[in-house]
Amino acid sequence: xxxxxxxxxxxxxxxxxxxxxxxxxxxxxxxxxxxxxxxxxxxxxxxxxxxxxxxxxxxxxxxxxxxxxxxxxxxxxxxxxxxxxxxxxxxxxxxxxxxxxxxxxxxxxxxxxxxxxxxxxxxxxxxxxxxxxxxxxxxxxxxxxxxxxxxxxxxxxxxxxxxxxxxxxxxxxxxxxxxxxxxxxxxxxxxxxxxxxxxxxxxxxxxxxx
Amino acid sequence: xxxxxxxxxxxxxxxxxxxxxxxxxxxxxxxxxxxxxxxxxxxxxxxxxxxxxxxxxxxxxxxxxxxxxxxxxxxxxxxxxxxxxxxxxxxxxxxxxxxxxxxxxxxxxxxxxxxxxxxxxxxxxxxxxxxxxxxxxxxxxxxxxxxxxxxxxxxxxxxxxxxxxxxxxxxxxxxxxxxxxxxxxxxxxxxxxxxxxxxxxxxxxxxxxx
Amino acid sequence: xxxxxxxxxxxxxxxxxxxxxxxxxxxxxxxxxxxxxxxxxxxxxxxxxxxxxxxxxxxxxxxxxxxxxxxxxxxxxxxxxxxxxxxxxxxxxxxxxxxxxxxxxxxxxxxxxxxxxxxxxxxxxxxxxxxxxxxxxxxxxxxxxxxxxxxxxxxxxxxxxxxxxxxxxxxxxxxxxxxxxxxxxxxxxxxxxxxxxxxxxxxxxxxxxx
Amino acid sequence: xxxxxxxxxxxxxxxxxxxxxxxxxxxxxxxxxxxxxxxxxxxxxxxxxxxxxxxxxxxxxxxxxxxxxxxxxxxxxxxxxxxxxxxxxxxxxxxxxxxxxxxxxxxxxxxxxxxxxxxxxxxxxxxxxxxxxxxxxxxxxxxxxxxxxxxxxxxxxxxxxxxxxxxxxxxxxxxxxxxxxxxxxxxxxxxxxxxxxxxxxxxxxxxxxx
DNA sequence: TATGAATGAGCCTTCATTCAT
DNA sequence: CATGAATGAAGGCTCATTCAT
Numbered sequence: 061x062x063x064x065x066x067x068x069x070x071x072x073x074x075x076x077x078x079x080x081x082x083x084x085x086x087x088x089x090x091x092x093x094x095x096x097x098x099x100x101x102x103x104x105x106x107x108x109x110x111x112x113x114x115x116x117x118x119x120x121x122x123x124x125x126x127x128x129x130x131x132x133x134x135x136x137x138x139x140x141x142x143x144x145x146x147x148x149x150x151x152x153x154x155x156x157x158x159x160x161x162x163x164x165x166x167x168x169x170x171x172x173x174x175x176x177x178x179x180x181x182x183x184x185x186x187x188x189x190x191x192x193x194x195x196x197x198x199x200x201x202x203x204x205x206x207x208x209x210x211x212x213x214x215x216x217x218x219x220x221x222x223x224x225x226x227x228x229x230x231x232x233x234x235x236x237x238x239x240x241x242x243x244x245x246x247x248x249x250x251x252x253x254x255x256x257x258x259x260x261x262x263x264x265x266x267x268x269x270x
Numbered sequence: 271x272x273x274x275x276x277x278x279x280x281x282x283x284x285x286x287x288x289x290x291x292x293x294x295x296x297x298x299x300x301x302x303x304x305x306x307x308x309x310x311x312x313x314x315x316x317x318x319x320x321x322x323x324x325x326x327x328x329x330x331x332x333x334x335x336x337x338x339x340x341x342x343x344x345x346x347x348x349x350x351x352x353x354x355x356x357x358x359x360x361x362x363x364x365x366x367x368x369x370x371x372x373x374x375x376x377x378x379x380x381x382x383x384x385x386x387x388x389x390x391x392x393x394x395x396x397x398x399x400x401x402x403x404x405x406x407x408x409x410x411x412x413x414x415x416x417x418x419x420x421x422x423x424x425x426x427x428x429x430x431x432x433x434x435x436x437x438x439x440x441x442x443x444x445x446x447x448x449x450x451x452x453x454x455x456x457x458x459x460x461x462x463x464x465x466x467x468x469x470x471x472x473x474x475x476x477x478x479x480x
Numbered sequence: 481x482x483x484x485x486x487x488x489x490x491x492x493x494x495x496x497x498x499x500x501x502x503x504x505x506x507x508x509x510x511x512x513x514x515x516x517x518x519x520x521x522x523x524x525x526x527x528x529x530x531x532x533x534x535x536x537x538x539x540x541x542x543x544x545x546x547x548x549x550x551x552x553x554x555x556x557x558x559x560x561x562x563x564x565x566x567x568x569x570x571x572x573x574x575x576x577x578x579x580x581x582x583x584x585x586x587x588x589x590x591x592x593x594x595x596x597x598x599x600x601x602x603x604x605x606x607x608x609x610x611x612x613x614x615x616x617x618x619x620x621x622x623x624x625x626x627x628x629x630x631x632x633x634x635x636x637x638x639x640x641x642x643x644x645x646x647x648x649x650x651x652x653x654x655x656x657x658x659x660x661x662x663x664x665x666x667x668x669x670x671x672x673x674x675x676x677x678x679x680x681x682x683x684x685x686x687x688x689x690x
Numbered sequence: 691x692x693x694x695x696x697x698x699x700x701x702x703x704x705x706x707x708x709x710x711x712x713x714x715x716x717x718x719x720x721x722x723x724x725x726x727x728x729x730x731x732x733x734x735x736x737x738x739x740x741x742x743x744x745x746x747x748x749x750x751x752x753x754x755x756x757x758x759x760x761x762x763x764x765x766x767x768x769x770x771x772x773x774x775x776x777x778x779x780x781x782x783x784x785x786x787x788x789x790x791x792x793x794x795x796x797x798x799x800x801x802x803x804x805x806x807x808x809x810x811x812x813x814x815x816x817x818x819x820x821x822x823x824x825x826x827x828x829x830x831x832x833x834x835x836x837x838x839x840x841x842x843x844x845x846x847x848x849x850x851x852x853x854x855x856x857x858x859x860x861x862x863x864x865x866x867x868x869x870x871x872x873x874x875x876x877x878x879x880x881x882x883x884x885x886x887x888x889x890x891x892x893x894x895x896x897x898x899x900x
Numbered sequence: 901t902a903t904g905a906a907t908g909a910g911c912c913t914t915c916a917t918t919c920a921t
Numbered sequence: 922c923a924t925g926a927a928t929g930a931a932g933g934c935t936c937a938t939t940c941a942t
Binding site for chain 4: 518519520521522523524600603604605606607608643644646648649650652653654655656657658659660661663664670671676679680682683684
């Protein structure tokens with residue numbers, strides 16, 4: 061599992077017990093901040109409002125993040141790192157092309173629905189992420205994931221499983237539909253994440269599974 | 271064609287000659303502001319910066335829009351109104367289901383690539399649009415378009431042209447892939463807007479055209 | 481009658497016919513601007529609001545006054561000049577002390593009730609008038625009037641008509657009560673301006689008239 | 691004693707020690723702001739200028755007042771609340787009519803000279819105070835004080851102590867002369883506040899005291 | 901460690917004034 | 922003359938960040 065802290069962390073304790081508590085609290089702030097930002101918007105949420113909503117003091121936020129933007133970086137890291145880690149693990153599992161694609165999309169959709177808020181924030185602030193040095197890590201992760209995904213699609217194509225002649229367009233379409241899921245998915249809705257993922261894959265592959 | 275001005279306009283001239291010039295300049299500001307906001311971000315672009323980029327004075331912006339948010343509304347109106355207008359016109363043209371869907375997606379993708387900036391801004395500020403009274407019109411347009419699209423998909427399904435059993439999911443997938451096009455499309459790129467649209471439709475319908 | 485124009489006037493016509501129309505319109509603007517300022521406040525009324533309320537264009541205001549503050553000067557001149565002129569005329573009429581005081585206060589109160597708006601504006605902006613070179617004329621008028629008033633009180637005192645031993649305090653009290661009249665007087669109210677004036681004078685002089 | 695804070699206060703501390711310091715600083719700002727506004731004018735003093743004059747940062751002003759107008763409200767509250775409180779206490783002391791009036795005017799004049807700046811600001815912004823919901827409290831206080839004063843005058847009249855037949859006019863005159871005192875009084879001047887108050891009362895009552 | 905008062909740069913907006921029509 | 926679109930300086934206010942407690 062990749063663990064990156066999106067830049068210098070204010071003062072992470074060294075003693076294990078304290079460090080664990082610190083890490084837990086920090087992760088909690090990231091999680092809940094993502095929720096607040098997703099609803100109110102990153103730019104429209106002040107550190108004061110955020111602190112109030114989290115039930116902590118403004119100054120405390122600066123114990124965990126050097127600044128507001130680093131909090132945003134942490135949210136995006138929390139979005140990309142586990143996904144990329146899991147996807148790489150899957151990639152090494154050696155599944156056959158069509159199953160491999162299906163497994164990856166299932167994993168991906170599963171991640172999208174559990175990190176809906178993170179993704180919504182990521183999409184809001186996409187323009188900022190595309191520029192700026194501190195975003196290099198997030199950008200690299202995004203590109204790595206897309207490349208991995210393209211590789212899986214290429215293998216599926218090579219195996220004759222893809223319906224479309226244009227693999228690049230299929231990649232874009234897949235990115236669009238999966239990421240868009242964050243906009244409408246509600247837990248306990250009509251479709252399970254797996255059903256959603258399968259529906260997407262079925263659009264791309266020749267012989268619908270099931 | 272729906273023409274709405276996103277709320278009260280700050281003293282639109284009544285004399286035709288002046289009004290035309292006013293309308294032209296206003297539309298120009300909307301167009302170019304969309305471009306600036308798409309790149310820099312709406313929240314991260316100050317009215318000062320925008321004015322400078324447009325080559326006009328800050329105060330002049332307030333001749334055309336009562337405030338920064340109304341400029342955002344105007345951008346979204348400019349995005350939705352022509353699309354919805356054209357889509358409705360097409361809807362009344364009486365095409366057969368599969369051609370109707372293809373024609374609609376072509377029109378839609380064509381609109382997306384000519385209004386890339388508007389759409390990118392719209393996606394950035396989606397969270398703001400979902401709340402607030404002044405966004406009611408934009409929200410209504412978006413919903414109207416989705417409903418129209420769903421109707422077309424339903425007709426295609428009734429005609430047995432749809433590959434998927436889940437029309438609702440197909441709708442979401444289509445929304446995702448088409449709107450995502452704004453993120454990567456570059457004029458003069460490998461694929462024409464028509465080819466992109468056809469690629470998307472081919473994923474959904476049973477018998478690929480061409 | 482003193483006629484001063486409170487500083488350089490933008491472009492007063494020279495041909496008599498035009499000049500008369502100009503003067504009439506200018507006086508009308510002064511009159512009505514006083515009314516608007518009295519209600520909304522000078523500082524809280526923009527030239528745009530004022531122009532709209534007067535039914536003329538913003539630019540037109542600048543035909544009659546070089547700036548907003550000169551309009552304020554004109555209002556104060558319109559308040560002080562006729563009052564001082566009439567008071568001086570009365571002073572030269574050679575009335576006996578007690579009658580002279582009564583006549584002056586009647587004249588004064590009469591002026592206050594017909595220039596209520598001007599006086600309210602004057603009181604609002606008193607702090608501005610006490611400083612600044614352009615206000616020298618208005619300040620001089622105010623002082624001249626107070627001195628004239630004090631002279632009349634002194635004569636009354638010399639004639640044994642004053643109830644109080646402290647003429648300076650009586651002067652202040654008189655200034656306070658008469659000017660305060662602008663705050664509560666309504667045309668057609670219970671008391672006529674003459675009755676009000678007499679009431680004030682009766683407080684000061686030994687043997688109430690009538 | 692009435693203690694009102696002119697609308698919502700921006701996060702008043704709850705811990706007693708901090709709250710006391712907060713209250714002290716806030717009162718200090720009110721006091722000194724009244725002085726600055728009295729001299730420069732409320733509308734002509736920017737928050738920047740005020741902060742500079744007070745030796746604090748602009749943002750700090752917003753710790754104590756939600757906005758510029760609330761600071762004005764606080765100044766007026768500071769003017770009216772103690773006066774009304776003291777006047778009511780006196781009213782309940784059960785003095786005989788002529789002494790009661792004299793005591794009230796002494797108290798009032800004493801308050802005027804110690805709150806000269808507050809009163810000057812109040813008079814400047816009277817037009818704003820007469821309208822608007824946030825001024826309801828100040829307006830109510832002013833009316834309550836006038837009613838109390840009228841009651842005292844009525845008792846004096848009933849006791850045959852009043853010189854004038856028109857009690858309402860006497861009330862207006864008294865309001866005018868006392869409030870006008872703020873315009874000219876200087877500490878250490880020729881007359882003490884008591885002498886001034888007695889001078890005013892002597893104009894109204896039949897048998898001058900002393 | 902946690903706090904929150906204090907800061908001041910920067911934001912959106914207003915508005916007195918100008919000038920081409 | 923009269924107009925009103927255009928201007929840009931300045932105003933009120935917000936908010937990310939700091940630091941003394």
